[in-house]
Each structure stands twice: as C-alpha cells, then as structure tokens.
Amino acid sequence: MAPQLDGYFQQVDALSDAFIERLRQAVAIPSVSSEAARRPDVVRMGKFLADELVKLGASVELRPLGKQEGTDLDLPPVVLARYGNDKSKRTILVYGHYDVQPAEKGDGWDTEPFDLTVMEDGRMCGRGSTDDKGPVLGWLNAIQAHQVAGIDFPVNLLMCFEGMEEYGSDGLDDLINAEGKKFFADADAVCISDNYWLGTERPCLTYGLRGCNYYSVEVSGPGADLHSGVFGGTAQEPMTDLVRILGSLVDTNGNILIPGIAEQVAAVTAAEDGLYDNISFTMDTLHEALGSTTSIFEDKKRTLMGRWRYPSLSVHGIEGAFSAPGAKTVIPAKVIGKFSIRTVPDMDIDKTNEAVYRYVEDVFSKFNSKNRMKVYAQHCGKWWVASPNHWNFSAAAKATERVWGMKPDFTREGGSIPVTLTFEQATGKNVLLLPMGSSTDGAHSINEKLDKKNYIEGIKLLGAYLHYVAEEPTN
C-alpha cells in the first residue's frame, strides 16, 4: 500500500537540514500572544507562514479577527490556506497555532529560548519548537518533500493556523463556525497536531481531551495596600480570606473538595477498565516528565485515569499580592486567586460553575468577613471525545506503523485543545489528534524542545497519514 511513500521518506531525510533551518527561523520570531508588546512579532510570524505557503504554491489568506476583547489591540490574523483542489481527492483540514508561551532566559532556560539550539543528543531546544511551530511546519515540509520528490500530493489540504492559542484563541470560534460550511465545507476529516505522546517510545493517536474551567476569586477590602505594622491586627486582610478559600478547594492527593463535581463524572465501564493495561506508559515515564517522584498514585492505571478521565483542580497563583524575592511587609488591598478545573465526561460547564460558586461563597460566608469576595469563570472549554474507529484514525494508525514500525496507542489527554470541539461541531466531521512531540518536550515550561527524530519522522508521519487517508475506505 501507498507505494510512493519510500520516495517521500527519502526526500524528507534529504531535506532535513532545510527543515530544521525553517524551524530555526520560526522559533527566532518571539510570537508571544499573551504580551501586547509582542503582538507585532506574532503578526510577523503569521506573515512568515503565509510567505512560505505562497512559495509552495498554496493559496493563502491572512484573515483579520478584529480587536482583542477589551483592548484596542488588533488580533493576529488567522492563516487560511488551501493546497490542491482536486474533486477526486479527499480533503483534509489541518489546524495548528503559530503563537507561543512567554519565555525569558532568566526564567531558567539553559539556552536562549528564541534561538533554536540543536544539542548533541538530538534535542532541538527553543520556545515553540514542539508547541506548535514544529508540527505546523511539518505540513509545509510534507508539501515541499512531495514537490521535490515529484510525488503527487494525495489529498487536498485545507490549513487553519492561528496566532492566539496560548491566550484563549480570541475570535477563532466565530471564524470556524462561520467557515464551517464555506471555506471548510469540503473537508472530509480534521487533523490537529498540537499534543504529545504519552511517553517517549510509542506514538499515539488521541481521541479525547479534558475540558477546562478557569476561575478567579477576588477578595478586596482596604482602599489601598497597607503596611502590616500599622494595620496588622486591626484590619481584616483580603489575603487571609483568599488563602483560606484556596486552601479549601483540593487536597494534596488531588481530591476536589467541592460538592457536586465527582457526582457528574461518568462511571468506569468494564470495557474501559481493561484499556489501560496495554498502554505504553510506565511510572518511570511520568516521574521523568515530572522531574521528581511526587506523583499522587503509585500505579499506571490510576495515574492514566487521573490524567484522562477524572477531573483535577490546580491552584495557579495570586494576582495583587507580593510575588518578588525577598521580604515586603505589605497587606495587599485586593488579591485575585486563580485556579482551574479540568473537566471530563459527563460534566456540564454550567453545573460545574454553579457548584464552584456555591462552594466558594459558602466557605467565604463562614468567615463572617467584611471584605468583598467575587468568584467567576474567566473562560470555560468543554471536554471532547471522538470515535477512534473512523477511517481518519485507521489511516493514521497505518501511517504510524509504517513510519515508526509499531502500532500507536489510542489515548486521551489531560489537557484542553478547545478548538478540537469547535472543529467537530462546525464541520460535523471526525477529528483526529496526531501528535509529533513526546512527553518530555516541556511545552509551556523552560527548556522546551522537540527531538530531531520526532520532527523528521513526524514530517514523514504527516505525509504518510495523507497517503493512507487517500486509500482508506469510508466507514
């Protein structure tokens, strides 16, 4: 099957230096979407992608999304592109994002974060290398290798690359919904490469994601920050109330203490119970990724369930309090705690929000505090589960076996990629998550990397997937 693939694979190997150079150019653009001052860099990154696509013969549009909510700042454009328009071929819609998380050398990076550094062990370190510039460029590289090798591209490719993923994908849902029956109308399936293998050895195909409800708890009292010497012992302190609220949400072993959450979680069926043992995952993989052995569970099955099919609650930080090194004797006047809940089937967003609000208000009311407290969701994204028996998945499974010489694990993920659900709903088509990087890549952390092997074999995988997609019978 797919006899042209050997020639394609050889061409990918032959072009590998050029592909790494393309990634270096992309990483060098600090397209940090959360920082207003970096917005011109995000836009520059979008234009870089558009230029590369035009050179490859794609038709490209840089679609403006208007202003960022609550600001006067233009959102970075979405790169909408089409490569091929042959009615006899299947059409695959792919998504990726060209913005990145913030990064500064001073955060603890071993290398300059925006200077892709290829290590002797094959790690290619740099912000965005694996999340998500490597995978996005993977599609461009696949097109180029086909062209140079003179191999017919097996499908029509629709591309949607956004620049605000790391900061809430502002404006993207509206675009996807509006284009579902227009620009995306002839898509037969969707493929997203923006997640990771479960470990470092075996590739996976992902058919489920947790959702995420992100909350703020605001406590305020005094008109301005106070000196604790002067006012300590006479003023009710917002921080006192806030840390007591934050300390009431979850325990050390991840048990969510908010009533009305666990009740919504789908029960484990006997069929599901048997799935976990065969997954290529060990506690060593987890501990290596953690950089410690501070896991909640000691066994693989309960750990995978904790990541995939149970909700979790994380406290992220506090805005408005003293956060620098050293000592400052301040009583902050207004503090905002941030926490989020990862949601799973069959949790409902509104029901979950109500449970959170009711609980936090209840905890606070017991303090009899004169301070003001407000709890609200900053953003909510639903969980997603797709059918892994669709031809979209079987094509990807065959491609994986061909490139990596092993069957992929069928996995779910703990993180949220809200756009997955939006594409599913807007197109009505099957969505596949086809990761390129591995579990130790450190997306969102310091020293983010993509292994050279994962990049190059990943480019082969994306191309091979399209060839099998072209052959796979409809199911």
Place this chain on the structure above:
Amino acid sequence: MAPQLDGYFQQVDALSDAFIERLRQAVAIPSVSSEAARRPDVVRMGKFLADELVKLGASVELRPLGKQEGTDLDLPPVVLARYGNDKSKRTILVYGHYDVQPAEKGDGWDTEPFDLTVMEDGRMCGRGSTDDKGPVLGWLNAIQAHQVAGIDFPVNLLMCFEGMEEYGSDGLDDLINAEGKKFFADADAVCISDNYWLGTERPCLTYGLRGCNYYSVEVSGPGADLHSGVFGGTAQEPMTDLVRILGSLVDTNGNILIPGIAEQVAAVTAAEDGLYDNISFTMDTLHEALGSTTSIFEDKKRTLMGRWRYPSLSVHGIEGAFSAPGAKTVIPAKVIGKFSIRTVPDMDIDKTNEAVYRYVEDVFSKFNSKNRMKVYAQHCGKWWVASPNHWNFSAAAKATERVWGMKPDFTREGGSIPVTLTFEQATGKNVLLLPMGSSTDGAHSINEKLDKKNYIEGIKLLGAYLHYVAEEPTN
C-alpha cells in the same frame, strides 16, 4: 521658656518654599533600596544629603558598609554627620533613612511617584515624602533656619542617616554597635523621626514598637513548572500544599492559630487598661486610613490594643506562582509563601520561631505530601518599649505644645523600627520617636504624601524640641 523660638518659627515660615524645593530634589532621586538596579540612585541620594550637610557647615562622613549580603553589590553608605561640638551643650543623636519603597506610576499612583506634586489641599505627593525624606530634611532645614535667623543652635547634633532601611538595614547594626562608644559616645539621648501620628489631628510621642519576625515557607516537588492539563490529577502540587499551610495560620479576625504565641503575651494591667480612652483616636480615623470599614473591631480601645500590644500575623504573598493578570494554566514547581508576625512584650524571638516551625511542620505532615517543605525566618526584630518619663520625652512634649498648641498623645506603634532597639542598646540612652507625618500619609503605599502643614510645623517642632532639650533638667 525658649524665647528664641518665635524668631526661629518666623524663619521656618519664610524659608518654607526653599524647604519644599529641597524635598522635591530629594524625592526626585528614586533611591529604592530593594532593587539592585536602583543602587546608584540610593548612593546618589546619600551624596545629596552629605553635600547639603557640608553646605550647612556640618562635618560629614559617607561610611561604606561593604557588600550586600549574598551579593557583589556595594551597600549604600551611611551618612554620619556632626553639627556643633560645644561641651557645654547636650548632644542629641538623630536617625533617619534616605532610601524608599519601590514605586511605579503603573501601580496606581495618581501622580508621578518621583515627582513631588503639591496639591491644592496641601498634600505633597511623592515616594519618600513622609517616609523618610521629609523628616530627614527636617533636621537640615532646622539647622538652616537657625543660621539664617542668627539664632544659636541649642545642642550638638549627631546625625546617622542610612540607605537600606526599607530592605532590612543590612550592615547598620554592626556600625551602630561599633560606634556606640565612639562616634555616638557623647550622645545624651536619641531621637528618631520615622513614624506617624495615630490620627490626623493630634501629634504624638511614641515610646513602644512591635517587633517583626518575617517567615518564608517553601514547598517544592516537580523539577520544573508543569502544564496543569497534562499533570493535573497525577502530580502532587506544591501550591495545593502551600495555600493549605497559609490558610491555617490566622483567621479573618486576626486570631493567630499557632499554639505558643498568645501564651507569651504580657497580660493587660489595670493601669494600662485605663490609658486607651484618652488617646486621640476614633474609628473614623482608622476607617479613613484603611479606605474602608473592614476593621476587625468596632471599638477604639480593642483596635488600639490590636495595633500596639497584641501580636498580628499577615500573609504577604507567594513567590514562584502565577502572579500576572489573565489566565495561565501552570502548576508551579516551587512556591515560597511569605508571612510575618508582629511581636509584643514579652514574646521571645526564638520561642516564637520554634512555635511557628513546629506548627507549620505539623500542619504539613498531616498532608502526607511527597513534596518538600521548608519553613524559616528571613529576619527577626525584637519589640521595644522605652520610658516616657525621661527628659527626652518631656522636652518633646513641651515643644509639641508650643508648636501645635496641644499636648501630644503618648503612644506605641504597631510597626517595627528595629534600629530603635539597636540605638538604645548601643548607646544606653533614652530613645524618643518624634513623628512628623500623620496616619493618612500612606508610607509604603501608592500616593504616599506628607501634608505641607506637617512638614513646615514639623520642622518647627524638631527645632523647638532641641531648644527644650537644652533647658530640660536631668531626671
């Protein structure tokens, strides 16, 4: 008594524009001691003071203090100065500090923090205006007004102005102890102007201060920050443990939940119990200073006790967690909570530390967490109580009545000025706290100000105090 004072007062009024201009020049130097990058400004501020003192005929030394602990950064010098060396006169040692708290317009200031702005209502807004550049310049202004008016200066003045007060007074204790029987040897009493009136109407003399033990609680686990989607529900999170610890320390009404603290506090005697009613202080004053009515108590007496004679515990913030606006789904790998306890007679520093360490370790051990936890004191300063019957205090009381037309309150303070105790111990002499600013000045907050009236009358007060000191019989 003190017949030359009228001429002195007239001269202070005549020079008031020049004195405000001097304060403007001082405020314009952003001598923020906590920021390494501002160190040259702190040094520049010390030199500015030294130059002004030399112009006034004082003998001045800029005493280096070596390197800041744990850094390669030079500490700002201490300004040591003497004005007058007449053996027939008393010698008064005065202390102040020329460094300031950090300030940025973006923190919420209505005016540029380092540009002294005189409002129509008499507020002079700017960082350091009241803490402590106004009072420090008060001594210089008093000298100048005497010279211009041709009035003999009534005492010898020893001056000690430091540049690290807002960042722990690194190196100062050693200097004071070393100079106690040398440069400070002929001091007959000490006067410190670095605190505030209890309210806004009646001046006060302060004879007691709370101490301060400042603590860090460090919780760490993972090797690097993690993504809560991937690791939420499988890793024990340091923030979860930390907020539970911080939430166990104190309740909304300021009750410290750590056993072994309340037991150390001196009982209220009948004599003390009667002192509070006469103090010029109302709940309105407190609420105005708070900018809210979120006080712990509804009555003045319990409020004053809460500020002066009971310990308090404030949670200041968390280092290492997410602290910016917006949403970030991070699991911080290492977080450091900061809190402090204000201490009172008869609390012991070591006993208090032990109680804190034991309690925090006990709370943490109940979590059965695999994370690492460390609790330690960053710095500790003892409480201080002086004799308010000393001639140093009666001279200040007479000066207050002469300048302000009313008897001062004898007060204690909730804050710490650790150097007070050091001066008392190194010189063996009585120490008086003689404040210039009022309770609404907002030292350490945004919109810090010194009222023009407090500045100008305060300069009169400092001079008058020295005249009464010269006349007061030894007791």
